[in-house]
Amino acid sequence: MKAYNLAWLEERDIRQQADRWQAQHVLTDEQAEAIRQAYPIRFKQTGTALEIGSFVFTLLAALALYGLVSITLDINSRGSGLVSLIMAGGTFAVAVFSIRSNQFYRNGIDNALWLVSALSAVWGLVLVFFQRNDVFPPFWEVCLIALPVLLAYIIYTGDTILTYFGLAAFYGLIFDGLLDISWGQSMLPFALMGASAGLFALVSWLGNSMTNAVYYSDVLTLVQWVSLFIGLAAGNYYVVRELNALLLDGRYAISPEIALPGLFWLTTFVIPLLYGVVGFRQRNRMLLVVAVIGVAGAIATVYHYVGTWPLSVTLAIHGGVVIGLAILLIRYLRMPNYGFTDAIDEEPPLELLRHVGLLTTLQGTANAQNQPTGPRFGGGDFGGGGAGEQY
Structure with missing residues (x-):
C-alpha cells in the first residue's frame, strides 16, 4: 500500500514524455493532444512559490501546536514523548486524508505533514522507550532508532525530503558509531567508502528490478547521487586529513599527517577515475558528472598541499x-x-512501451490522420466472368 496512486504517476510520466516528444516533432500535435485527453494529470498542481509557502506554513503550524500542548500540560520528557507519538499518528492521518480528498502530490502541505509525522515518531520513541534516567541516548543510537522509522515512511510515501533525513541517519550511525570505538577513527574512511559502494549497488539493483520504480525514481536517484559523493569525499586525501585534525584533541596550525598517506593520495585519484571508466562503459551520465567533480577535487587537493602558484592564476588556468x-x-x-x-537524451520510459492503451491511442490517431478523404473504391466481389452481387 502506498500514499499516492501509482497509476496516476505512470500516467503523469507518459504525458510528460509525450510533451517532450511533441517538442522534438516525434509526435504530431493531434497525437500529443490525444494522449493528453487519454491521460490527464489527476493530481492538484500548484506553483513552486505556493508549494514552498504551504510547506513552511504547515511546518510552523505543527510545531506551534506541539509547543502549545507541551506548555499547557507542563509535562516531563516522557510525557513529551507521548505527545510526540500522538502527534505523529495525528499528522499521518491528516496527511492521508488530505491526499485522498484533495489529490495532493508533493504540494508542500503533504511534504510537511510527512516530515512532522516521521520526526515526531522518532522523537517520541526516543523519549518514551530509550531515555534512561533522563539521560539522552548517544547520537548513533538515535540514528539507529530513526533509520527503520524513516525507511518505513519512505517506502510508503516515496518522499525525497524524508530521504535526506534517512541518509543522514544512515551515515550518522556509521560516523558516530565508529567514533565510540578505539580503532573506529582509523577505519572511518574505509567504512564510509564501503557503505557508499554497497548503498549505490543496492539502489541500482532495486531500480532495475522493481516493477514500481516510477514511484521511487526520485528517491533512488537522490540516494545514488549522495552515495557517490560520500564515497568520493571519504577517499579524498584533503577531506580525510582535515577531518582527522578536527577530531583530534587540540588545535593545530597545520593539520598533522595521517596514517597511510600514500593510500589516500592514491584513492584521491583512483576513485574519480574509476567512476569515469564505469560511467563511460555504462553510458552513465551521473557517474561521469561525479567523476569530473572528483578529478577537479583531486587537482585542488594537490594544489592545496604542494601548490606554489597564486590562487588567482591557478583558477584562471x-x-x-x-x-x-x-x-x-x-x-x-x-x-x-x-x-x-x-544531443538531448530523451529515451522513452518503459511505461510508454508497457502501456497498451497508449499504443492504441497513438495507432488510432495515426489511422485517423492517414484515412483518405476522397472517394473510396473496392469492396466488390468478382466471380467467374461476371460481377457478383457487390461491385
Whole structure:
C-alpha cells in the first residue's frame, strides 16, 4: 500500500514524455493532444512559490501546536514523548486524508505533514522507550532508532525530503558509531567508502528490478547521487586529513599527517577515475558528472598541499582548460561517437512501451490522420466472368 496512486504517476510520466516528444516533432500535435485527453494529470498542481509557502506554513503550524500542548500540560520528557507519538499518528492521518480528498502530490502541505509525522515518531520513541534516567541516548543510537522509522515512511510515501533525513541517519550511525570505538577513527574512511559502494549497488539493483520504480525514481536517484559523493569525499586525501585534525584533541596550525598517506593520495585519484571508466562503459551520465567533480577535487587537493602558484592564476588556468575541453567535446560530439552525443537524451520510459492503451491511442490517431478523404473504391466481389452481387 502506498500514499499516492501509482497509476496516476505512470500516467503523469507518459504525458510528460509525450510533451517532450511533441517538442522534438516525434509526435504530431493531434497525437500529443490525444494522449493528453487519454491521460490527464489527476493530481492538484500548484506553483513552486505556493508549494514552498504551504510547506513552511504547515511546518510552523505543527510545531506551534506541539509547543502549545507541551506548555499547557507542563509535562516531563516522557510525557513529551507521548505527545510526540500522538502527534505523529495525528499528522499521518491528516496527511492521508488530505491526499485522498484533495489529490495532493508533493504540494508542500503533504511534504510537511510527512516530515512532522516521521520526526515526531522518532522523537517520541526516543523519549518514551530509550531515555534512561533522563539521560539522552548517544547520537548513533538515535540514528539507529530513526533509520527503520524513516525507511518505513519512505517506502510508503516515496518522499525525497524524508530521504535526506534517512541518509543522514544512515551515515550518522556509521560516523558516530565508529567514533565510540578505539580503532573506529582509523577505519572511518574505509567504512564510509564501503557503505557508499554497497548503498549505490543496492539502489541500482532495486531500480532495475522493481516493477514500481516510477514511484521511487526520485528517491533512488537522490540516494545514488549522495552515495557517490560520500564515497568520493571519504577517499579524498584533503577531506580525510582535515577531518582527522578536527577530531583530534587540540588545535593545530597545520593539520598533522595521517596514517597511510600514500593510500589516500592514491584513492584521491583512483576513485574519480574509476567512476569515469564505469560511467563511460555504462553510458552513465551521473557517474561521469561525479567523476569530473572528483578529478577537479583531486587537482585542488594537490594544489592545496604542494601548490606554489597564486590562487588567482591557478583558477584562471584551470577555468580556461575546462572551458576549452567543454567546447572541444561539444563540437566533437555533435555527431554520435562511441555511444555519446551532445544531443538531448530523451529515451522513452518503459511505461510508454508497457502501456497498451497508449499504443492504441497513438495507432488510432495515426489511422485517423492517414484515412483518405476522397472517394473510396473496392469492396466488390468478382466471380467467374461476371460481377457478383457487390461491385
